[in-house]
Amino acid sequence: MADKRVVVTGLGLVCGLGNDVQTCWSNAVNGVTGIDDVKSVDTANCYAHKGAEVDLPNEALSSENYDRSSLLCIKATAQAVEDAKLDIKSEDSSRIGVILGSCVGGAASIDKYYTDEIKGGESDAGDIWKMSASAIANNVAKHFGLNGTTANIVNACAAGTMSIAYACNLIRAGKADAFIAGGTDSFSSLAFSGFHALHALDTDSCSPFNRSSGITLGEGSGVLIVESYEHAKARGAKIYCDVLGSGVSSDAHHITAPRPDGMGQMAAIKRAVENSALDFNDIDYINAHGTGTAKNDEAEFLSLHTLFDGSDNLSVSSTKSMTGHCLGAAGSIEAVFSVKSVCDNVIPPTIGYTAEDLDKLAEKAGKLDFVPNTKREKTVTNVMSNSFAFGGNNASIIFSKNPAQLPEKETDEKVYITGAGKLLGTPCEEGSDGLRAQFTSADFKAHGIKMAFFRKLDRFSQLQLLSGVSALENAGITVDETNENNIGIVIGTADGPLKEIADFQINAIKNGTEKGSAFAFPNTVYNAAGGYLSIFSNIRGYNATVANSIQAGLQSVCYAVDVIKAGEADVMLAAGTDENTDIESTLSARLGITGSGKPYSGEGIALGEGSVTLVLEKESAAKARNAEILAEIAGCATAHGSVEAFEISGSQKALEKAIKDACADACITPDGIDAVCGFANGNKSVDALEKGALNAVFGKDIPVLSVKEQYGEARAATAALSAAYAAELLAGKAEAKGFNADNAEYILAVSFGLGGSYSAVVIKKA
Amino acid sequence: MNIEIAEKIKKVLVDTLRIPEDELEFDSELFGEDIGLDSIDSIEIIACIDELFGIDMTGAPREDFQTIETLANYVETHKEA
Numbered sequence: 001m002a003d004k005r006v007v008v009t010g011l012g013l014v015c016g017l018g019n020d021v022q023t024c025w026s027n028a029v030n031g032v033t034g035i036d037d038v039k040s041v042d043t044a045n046c047y048a049h050k051g052a053e054v055d056l057p058n059e060a061l062s063s064e065n066y067d068r069s070s071l072l073c074i075k076a077t078a079q080a081v082e083d084a085k086l087d088i089k090s091e092d093s094s095r096i097g098v099i100l101g102s103c104v105g106g107a108a109s110i111d112k113y114y115t116d117e118i119k120g121g122e123s124d125a126g127d128i129w130k131m132s133a134s135a136i137a138n139n140v141a142k143h144f145g146l147n148g149t150t151a152n153i154v155n156a157c158a159a160g161t162m163s164i165a166y167a168c169n170l171i172r173a174g175k176a177d178a179f180i181a182g183g184t185d186s187f188s189s190l191a192f193s194g195f196h197a198l199h200a201l202d203t204d205s206c207s208p209f210n211r212s213s214g215i216t217l218g219e220g221s222g223v224l225i226v227e228s229y230e231h232a233k234a235r236g237a238k239i240y241c242d243v244l245g246s247g248v249s250s251d252a253h254h255i256t257a258p259r260p261d262g263m264g265q266m267a268a269i270k271r272a273v274e275n276s277a278l279d280f281n282d283i284d285y286i287n288a289h290g291t292g293t294a295k296n297d298e299a300e301f302l303s304l305h306t307l308f309d310g311s312d313n314l315s316v317s318s319t320k321s322m323t324g325h326c327l328g329a330a331g332s333i334e335a336v337f338s339v340k341s342v343c344d345n346v347i348p349p350t351i352g353y354t355a356e357d358l359d360k361l362a363e364k365a366g367k368l369d370f371v372p373n374t375k376r377e378k379t380v381t382n383v384m385s386n387s388f389a390f391g392g393n394n395a396s397i398i399f400s401k402n403p404a405q406l407p408e409k410e411t412d413e414k415v416y417i418t419g420a421g422k423l424l425g426t427p428c429e430e431g432s433d434g435l436r437a438q439f440t441s442a443d444f445k446a447h448g449i450k451m452a453f454f455r456k457l458d459r460f461s462q463l464q465l466l467s468g469v470s471a472l473e474n475a476g477i478t479v480d481e482t483n484e485n486n487i488g489i490v491i492g493t494a495d496g497p498l499k500e501i502a503d504f505q506i507n508a509i510k511n512g513t514e515k516g517s518a519f520a521f522p523n524t525v526y527n528a529a530g531g532y533l534s535i536f537s538n539i540r541g542y543n544a545t546v547a548n549s550i551q552a553g554l555q556s557v558c559y560a561v562d563v564i565k566a567g568e569a570d571v572m573l574a575a576g577t578d579e580n581t582d583i584e585s586t587l588s589a590r591l592g593i594t595g596s597g598k599p600y601s602g603e604g605i606a607l608g609e610g611s612v613t614l615v616l617e618k619e620s621a622a623k624a625r626n627a628e629i630l631a632e633i634a635g636c637a638t639a640h641g642s643v644e645a646f647e648i649s650g651s652q653k654a655l656e657k658a659i660k661d662a663c664a665d666a667c668i669t670p671d672g673i674d675a676v677c678g679f680a681n682g683n684k685s686v687d688a689l690e691k692g693a694l695n696a697v698f699g700k701d702i703p704v705l706s707v708k709e710q711y712g713e714a715r716a717a718t719a720a721l722s723a724a725y726a727a728e729l730l731a732g733k734a735e736a737k738g739f740n741a742d743n744a745e746y747i748l749a750v751s752f753g754l755g756g757s758y759s760a761v762v763i764k765k766a
Numbered sequence: 767m768n769i770e771i772a773e774k775i776k777k778v779l780v781d782t783l784r785i786p787e788d789e790l791e792f793d794s795e796l797f798g799e800d801i802g803l804d805s806i807d808s809i810e811i812i813a814c815i816d817e818l819f820g821i822d823m824t825g826a827p828r829e830d831f832q833t834i835e836t837l838a839n840y841v842e843t844h845k846e847a
Contacts, residue, residue, distance in 0.1 A: 198806070198809075256806075451785070452799065452800060517810060519809075
């Protein structure tokens with residue numbers, strides 16, 4: 001058991017309640033609100049004007065020239081690192097990673113870039129690099145000199161909780177000693193305009209489980225140092241509490257609304273309780289998702305009553321009544337409060353109840369204590385924190401005073417690739433536009449996807465839906481009641497649904513915050529694609545989206561294998577998706593990075609697009625249904641070499657490490673690799689770094705294959721394709737120019753991410 | 767039905783709600799099974815009609831949202847009023 005203990009050793013927090021943990025906690029406990037009139041967004045013509053902003057300009061957060069979401073997180077991380085007395089210089093930096101949640105990513109920078117363009121001034125090309133959520137974890141890793149696994153989990157309002165949960169699972173799997181784990185989101189006109197369009201904002205400060213007439217938005221960042229118990233003990237760290245189990249699920253119901261019957265929420269909560277080896281009765285406090293919308297509050301109320309009505313001692317509150325809804329940071333901020341609650345034996349209230357409200361609450365609360373208006377002091381041993389998101393993603397995690405004997409769910413079974421779905425681009429007539437995928441209504445209808453469904457999706461989600469559904473069909477998997485909870489999804493992306501985000505933002509800039517599109521807004525979250533895929537295919541298991549530059553499409557394979565090995569799923573769809581629309585091609589041209597796309601030519605990249613989904617399946621599940629096996633995932637590794645988020649030069653050693661670690665994970669030496677499916681894309685420094693690392697690890701004779709020669713730099717899509725291609729070569733289902741795969745046993749797929757992140761996957765002939 | 771108004775409405779439905787143009791007729795059931803508009807989409811339609819014609823359809827009866835034809839008739843009637 002001891003080797004599975006993960007503990008919290010440091011906390012950092014900045015939000016509308018204050019600029020440090022103690023101030024925020026003290027205010028939360030005392031029912032002081034952080035909500036005020038919004039200052040950073042023009043709400044003059046809106047029906048709502050409230051928000052919980054951080055009272056510090058960017059310059060006061062950090063001296064770096066990053067997007068505000070990154071800066072808020074650096075501020076919180078600095079506190080957490082100091083609190084944990086973590087001396088990074090004396091640590092093996094490759095064993096400490098950064099996993100952060102975000103919903104809006106670089107929305108503030110997207111707003112600034114297009115405002116500059118539209119309002120006549122000159123836009124700053126430097127802002128383009130700040131747009132994607134991919135930059136956040138890499139910025140934080142750079143700032144603190146960390147070189148462990150990085151990831152941005154971009155599952156909207158569940159992102160913060162999922163990040164902490166994934167970080168803890170990686171520590172338990174022995175992949176790291178510690179993580180900077182949490183979430184961050186800046187206040188943004190994007191979110192304000194979007195929730196305004198959905199009529200989901202409360203005109204007054206939100207009061208979840210009370211008025212339920214809408215949310216109040218906030219901003220901030222919460223950071224936990226989570227650490228293996230051994231590592232914490234060895235360095236004499238103070239331990240706040242244990243992190244026990246977590247649970248992640250999909251509603252498979254609606255892109256914005258939760259299932260009214262609460263089934264998805266309850267699935268996540270049940271998993272968290274089971275994975276913590278606790279009973280429902282053991283939970284003393286639930287920091288609820290509690291947003292203040294009628295749909296959330298009703299579903300959550302039902303879930304809590306259904307599962308916890310037998311409890312005698314359960315308190316529930318929503319600190320969003322004071323912090324506002326900080327979206328991708330919400331789960332992380334609430335995690336900090338949960339830890340403090342365990343340590344201090346006090347529960348922060350939900351504020352905003354009038355005397356009349358209290359009477360109504362008494363009628364509906366039953367035995368549950370909703371902690372209205374004033375704190376509750378009692379012994380708090382186990383705290384659950386819940387986060388539920390757009391896309392129907394649910395996440396639940398438990399913090400405890402006590403270590404627990406966690407259930408043995410891990411598996412050493414082999415993981416096979418049993419199917420793939422691919423949709424990639426062909427060259428545009430206008431060469432400078434790169435490559436674009438061609439598809440029409442008929443392609444959706446061929447998979448039984450009706451117009452009423454696919455027309456709601458933006459291009460990014462459409463690409464993912466087509467490749468995801470094709471992959472399931474290719475693997476011969478029918479999702480039904482027997483397997484729906486054991487199938488999950490991990491999608492990797494470099495840039496997410498940038499077209500939908502940019503168009504939404506441009507409209508809000510031109511026509512006003514109050515003119516946001518209710519139709520488009522749900523698609524602006526990075527995890528919408530994973531949400532739609534789960535809704536259409538009825539997949540109800542794990543569901544994560546990772547933004548981590550180009551290699552996210554291969555990191556998704558590593559992540560999906562982690563989920564299977566942790567015993568959380570039998571089958572995982574691992575995908576890479578990125579789009580190329582007028583928005584992406586214009587921004588790439590502005591950056592001067594585009595060219596012929598011929599690898600090793602130094603002529604610049606040809607921007608591509610697409611989506612590639614692999615079906616990964618554990619051996620027993622694949623054999624039980626006599627699945628056709630394409631290949632085995634024999635080894636996976638990620639590595640990071642901190643450089644600025646717009647470059648990779650200087651991080652070659654990290655690629656070498658990823659390759660060596662993936663080989664070691666496959667129990668082979670690099671000599672065993674027969675060929676490499678590489679990532680050269682025509683950019684001088686990318687091509688040179690690939691060559692340098694492959695030479696250093698393999699010598700000059702290793703055959704290097706390319707998928708980008710044909711499909712361009714389709715970012716996460718080509719990263720995932722490199723693994724699919726390797727599997728198809730080994731299965732005799734594809735051919736490679738100048739390489740005969742007949743006698744090959746192992747092919748290595750590698751990919752790079754700006755900021756210095758790398759993934760490597762060893763594919764073995766089955 | 768005023769064809770000019772209907773064409774304008776059709777264009778905005780195609781552009782804003784991503785309804786494939788070749789599958790959208792003036793008498794297509796907008797909230798039927800095929801096109802499948804929902805409450806979020808009706809918020810968009812209200813915003814678009816307001817933007818295009820300066821007519822507020824907030825609270826208008828459901829029947830008026832059925833097809834492009836009924837929307838166009840609503841616009842025409844309320845323009846004259």
